[in-house]
Amino acid sequence: MIRDLQQQIFELKKERDICILAHSYMSEEICEVADFTGDSYALSVKAKTVPQSTVIMCGVRFMAETVKMFSPGKKVILANPAAGCPMAEQFGKEEILRIKKENPDIAVVAYVNTTAELKTVADVCVTSSSAVKICRVMPEKNILFIPDINLGTYVKSQVPEKNFKLLSGGCPVHAKAGREEAIKAKAAHPDALFLVHPECRAEVVELADFVGSTSGIMDFAEKSEAKEFIIGTENAIVQHLQFKCRNKKFYPLSKDFVCRDMKITTLPDVLNCVLGRGGEEIVLEEGLRKKAVKCIERMIELGG
Ligand code: 13P
Numbered sequence: 001m002i003r004d005l006q007q008q009i010f011e012l013k014k015e016r017d018i019c020i021l022a023h024s025y026m027s028e029e030i031c032e033v034a035d036f037t038g039d040s041y042a043l044s045v046k047a048k049t050v051p052q053s054t055v056i057m058c059g060v061r062f063m064a065e066t067v068k069m070f071s072p073g074k075k076v077i078l079a080n081p082a083a084g085c086p087m088a089e090q091f092g093k094e095e096i097l098r099i100k101k102e103n104p105d106i107a108v109v110a111y112v113n114t115t116a117e118l119k120t121v122a123d124v125c126v127t128s129s130s131a132v133k134i135c136r137v138m139p140e141k142n143i144l145f146i147p148d149i150n151l152g153t154y155v156k157s158q159v160p161e162k163n164f165k166l167l168s169g170g171c172p173v174h175a176k177a178g179r180e181e182a183i184k185a186k187a188a189h190p191d192a193l194f195l196v197h198p199e200c201r202a203e204v205v206e207l208a209d210f211v212g213s214t215s216g217i218m219d220f221a222e223k224s225e226a227k228e229f230i231i232g233t234e235n236a237i238v239q240h241l242q243f244k245c246r247n248k249k250f251y252p253l254s255k256d257f258v259c260r261d262m263k264i265t266t267l268p269d270v271l272n273c274v275l276g277r278g279g280e281e282i283v284l285e286e287g288l289r290k291k292a293v294k295c296i297e298r299m300i301e302l303g304g
């Protein structure tokens, strides 16, 4: 059944000039039909160069918006219209503009997990894999980091030469484990390395052996000599690693690390999109698109 659906998708996407992009939190069967899978940074870079006329994004809304920002002439489809990222909606543009007015020398660094509208007031965008590097190399000294307080706290610890103002947003999924769960998991698997996403709480991040993006965690585990790992990010990564590294063991930090928004997209959704009867076409007003894309362009310029 899964193979039949995948076969149809392979044939149709070629026939109809469609590119499928999938975030690393997608299921194994969706990643298998994608032309490209990766973390938010890699997907943003890829969004600039896809040659096909239609792009289907298997991920959440802000990821599809990023593709549209770079490719206004392409048809960009979010595979499941219900897939949003709750963190992206946590702050409004007015609040950020008010803080900017009170602190005229502050540069707004926006995590890519933000709406297109919020990106219009950001000076630069960052992802979990590029945030440290970008905050280090950008010339501005005073930074308002929005919206994730955990990623912001981690970046602040790595870039002590800059001044950070943080807001209290964050990912509700990664917030589900604290120090207690981390200590318990480490005690249950004493030989395992502890790999975490910087969206985890600071008290979890400080116990980690490695901190990185979804792709960063996967690369680290694949290349490591170690044989066991506790994975502190969405549990799709545990499953991908189990498929990739058959001689290694992977344990989830928490069984609550399940993102409902990332789980909502199914293989039949992808098939419906390639058939032209599913998903949602992303439309961005041209003025908004032009303003919002600037901070992502700058991210790629500074991030390399
Ligand atoms: P990455 O940039 O690490 O892929 O993370 C995206 C995300 O939504 C994590 O929750």
Ligand code: SF4
Residues within 6 Å of the ligand: 060, 084, 085, 086, 087, 088, 113, 171, 172, 173, 174, 199, 234, 259, 260, 261, 262
């Ligand atoms: Fe958003 Fe968290 Fe889900 Fe990532 S895991 S998409 S940050 S809610």
